[in-house]
Amino acid sequence: MRLVTTPRVTFLRGIADELLAHYGRGRMIVAIDGPLRSGKSRLGDDLAEVFRERDHTVFRASVEDFHRSREAQAVFGDDTAERYYRYGIDESALRRVLVEPFRLAGSAAFVTRLFDSSRDAWVEPKWLTGPADALLVLDGRFLLRERLSGLWDARIAVDGEPVDPADRLAYAESDPRLAASVVVDLSDPEHPRRRFFDSC
Template sequence: MHLVTTPRVTFLRQLSDEILLRYGRGRMIVAVDGPFRSGKTAFGDDLAEVLRERGHRVFRASMEGFHRSRAAQDAFGDDTPERYFRYGFDESTLRRVLVEPFRMGGSTAFVTAVLDPSRDAWIEPRWITGPPDAILVLDGRFVLRPRLAELWDVPIVLDGDPVDPADVIAYAESDPRDGDVVVVDDRDPEHPRSAGAWRG
């Protein structure tokens, strides 16, 4: 499928080419972080489409599908931005049912979501498989936090200062724009631009 060429698609094609040049074949995970409502999911969707246009098998997932249930979050105390930042997502399940089996390749099955946070309801697991050469694009808040950083081949962060209280806490502890990451200014979604790619 050939996408209609727009400034956004042109930028994403250039980014995709650089990603593929660096990482070649095999299983690869691209993670997209950024402040609340910065457009992470839309950016991940569009990047995945461009990678598919390049002929790759691409899977999509979001940290939204790995929320802890409200009851599970309540076990960590009162509902505060601090609690949400530290315990809002089930990182153990993310590793166990998505990242680790995806990395194994072959016929090992993985799951791209376990919870619907809008309904606070568990999703019936849908185990899927892929070819040895495949790319997973994962978006979500706090996905580039230090304790998850080693999981990703390509860390991308959408530029912007934190405003949401949970993001303020996260960025004070570890700004995802620092380090060896791809920084993208997507504040004008029709005309994204590099804001310091591959620096570090």
């Protein structure tokens, strides 16, 4: 289905074309990082629609749906920004039920949602499969931290200075804009722009 052409859609078509030129076949994972409330989830949704416009099979997921329960987080100490940054996400589950089986392709099934953080409750997993050529667009805070960054084929960061304490910790340790292959300025969401950062 052809999307209505807007400045935002035109921009995202350019990003999609760039990514597909490098990773057009097989399974590809696109990770979108950015500060709290920076627009990364909507960016992921819209980018997925642009990929679908190009007749690609696309799956969407958010790291928000791979939280540890409050009880599990409490094992790591008091409820602080540092605890959330380091232990809030169940990275083992993210790898085990989503990233690794998605990479396997074939008949390997994967899960795009495991936990409802708003209810602090597990959700019934829905096991999905897809064709050999498929994309996963994953958004969430801290996805471009060093220990996760190598999992992704394409790394997108939403530009913005960290305000939330957990984001400040993350950026002090590893600014996702320096790890990203694409940095997007969403200060005007309907007219996004590309930003370039020197990692040297």
